[in-house]
Amino acid sequence: MSEVKHINYMEILNHNQGFVHPKKWIEYAKKNNFVKTDAIRISNCPDCKSKKQKKLGQYIYYSNLIQILRCNSCGLIFSDVRLSESVIKHHFEVNYKNDQYYKISRSKIFLQIACIVKGILEERGTVLDIGGAKGHLASFIKMSCNNVDITVSDLSVDACNNLISKGYKTICCSLAALRKYINRCYDVVLLIDVLYYEPNLKEAFKSIQRSVGDKGVIIIRIQRHPVRFLRTIN
Structure with a gap:
């Protein structure tokens, strides 16, 4: 009989970006098979570097909770999380090679x-x-x-x-x-x-x-x- 691997979803949520209250997301993470995914949070506008933004929405992508923001200074609409280069490279190799x-x-x-x-x-x-x-x-x-x-x-x-x-x-x-x-x-x-x-x-x-x-x-x-x-x- 194979051993069932225990997955610590609290650890995953703490590692990934966007989950300020990770306990509220544990059941969702289990249901959607969350995994640790390296990413960084963007606090400034990628274009003008302003920190003044308005939240427009949010979405889950690669087990990260990502906010959609509009910069109050230049009007850029952007996501506040950037996946690591290794994750992006793997994404293209798996999804776009065939x-x-x-x-x-x-x-x-x-x-x-x-x-x-x-x-x-x-x-x-x-x-x-x-x-x-x-x-x-x-x-x-x-x-x-x-x-x-x-x-x-x-x-x-x-x-x-x-x-x-x-x-x-x-x-x-x-x-x-x-x-x-x-x-x-x-x-x-x-x-x-x-x-x-x-x-x-x-x-x-x-x-x-x-x-x-x-x-x-x-x-x-x-x-x-x-x-x-x-x-x-x-």
């Missing part, structure tokens, strides 16, 4: 984005797909607009090498560092489910502003749950 995930589960999303890009560019133009992984979205856009010039940026060396073998232009770096490597402005810049994973928001905004032309368009997609920041880029 080609079938992109080809099947994400196909409707990619097709919709490709149609939007086609409507903006018609037949010609330049596109920068930030965080484009192995180029599945880029391939949808290519099928919709044959003459579109697409560049894909991604942090993964393997992903970029895979794209180069398929004939795509690539920039291998983080979003925050992207502005150092861009030598042109693009007609369309895509940020599909990537912005809220960027820890260095100020540098990320600089990269986005540097990458888009005066008449260019930025397309941002944000998932329903793990939203880290939201703001209009002027």
Whole structure:
């Protein structure tokens, strides 16, 4: 008979972020199989560093209780918990490595984005797909607009090498560092489910502003749950 492992949910709740009164959350933690997850709390606005915020809501993500806040100074809407780099890396390796995930589960999303890009560019133009992984979205856009010039940026060396073998232009770096490597402005810049994973928001905004032309368009997609920041880029 196998030994039943005892899980100390009070210890987990004390370790994770957001549970000011952990005893009230023990049953919820048991029901949802909470685990220890490394994360840090953000007390200042990631953009202007103001400490004056208004709470808009809250959600559970990776066993952490995360507040959605609006900065009273600059208007940024952000989540007050950031998962550790190791947790984020594991998240992408587990959830986004399988080609079938992109080809099947994400196909409707990619097709919709490709149609939007086609409507903006018609037949010609330049596109920068930030965080484009192995180029599945880029391939949808290519099928919709044959003459579109697409560049894909991604942090993964393997992903970029895979794209180069398929004939795509690539920039291998983080979003925050992207502005150092861009030598042109693009007609369309895509940020599909990537912005809220960027820890260095100020540098990320600089990269986005540097990458888009005066008449260019930025397309941002944000998932329903793990939203880290939201703001209009002027």
